[in-house]
Amino acid sequence: MDTVFALVDCNNFYASCERVFDPRLAKLPVVVLSNNDGCIIARSNEAKAAGIRMGEPFFEQQDLIDRHNIQVFSANFTLYGDMSNRVMETLKQFSPQMEIYSIDEAFLTLSGTTGDLESCAREIRRTVRKWTGIPVSIGLGLTKTLAKAANRFAKRIPECDGILDLSLNPAVDDYLEQLEVGDIWGVGFRYAKLLNRHGIHNALQLATRPDAWIKKNMTVTGLRTVTELRGTTCIRLEHFARPKKAVLTSRSFGQLIRDRTQLSQAVAEFTAASAEKVRRQRSAAAFVHVFIETSSFRDESQYRNFVTVGLPTATGHTPVLIKYAGRALEKIFKTGYNYKRAGVMLSGLVPDSQVQLDLESDQKKHRQKQAIMQAVDKINLSQGRNTVFYAAQGVDKPWKMRQLKLSPRYTTSWADLPVAKA
């Protein structure tokens, strides 16, 4: 009996979500764009094969997209978030020990003998596909880092058919030798270049370097990664989501903003969104940070600035946060620039229950404010974002992001429900 880590990763997740509700897409190449229809952030296998590159600006790939009849979608995070929940709920059936690592990935721990583990993984894969329509790949290993590596191979080697178990695999070193350092979980672009300069090109070479050398060049984080490659667990399963220390809402605008009022409305909107995230984890924020910037791609005068303001007491109350965000904006706003992007971060997050209040009257007001925000959140959750909103957020929103290719919110909006025809 061994306990091993399984990494379940949804294949081309956003593109797969679009396909679930539109069977016409099954054999067609599909790409999904980032907010504001800017860059390509997801590609079906067919789109990859056609030569579409990840993270590239959409408009630069337009020719290729037309030539291959590639189906293009604006990011529909409402849909993807809901599909993610369905996948995660399905995975929970298979292991009580689970960590939701990202919108499309989860670590599970599985127990069993070698053969069992693989058939268990196959069962998970079949079930997720059947219940949600999403194809997944599963990698198994003695550590999270090895499970990640196994997953990479499971996706790339057709014979794996979506599953690879490296947990007690005698060939694990052969696989590590095939794994380029830049593809190791925890080794990014910078470290990969540094390692290459030192003649280290694959995971096996890295795993055999002395600890002291690793620590000196890649800090303790790098040493953890290397130890995990050798099969010793350093990175535990995070069973419970830890509360965030800061939340950020930022957007590029659909069109440039010059006007102070419009910019302040956008900032109010982002503040409201951040505040909602803060309340969702039952926190209150002690600092508001606001940044604004012009587009560095445009050949015109540039400006960017960032400012922090502290609140007298931590709060999750949207109107208070909007007020302080507005003051912050006043400190950095300059007339005469074409603004392209703004963002609002809330930090100094503390549990809502720990907020210090002295006076009894304060406590009463505090409870009233909380009740209002709860009501607002409840309405917006059930009826859709910004069903109820603050006047400071504005109404026209000329800066709203572009989403020209948005698919319906099939699963979360009655109006968008797919219709089955006889």
Place this chain on the structure above:
DNA sequence: TCTGGGGTCCTAGGACCC
């Protein structure tokens, strides 16, 4: 014309204190 968004952790160095 059009170029995403949201996080975490670690370290070095400076400020400050005794």
Place this chain on the structure above:
DNA sequence: TCTGGGGTCCTAGGACCC
């Protein structure tokens, strides 16, 4: 003009992840 030793806290910047 010379100028110790040790500790903590904060911040900026750099690395990483999806």
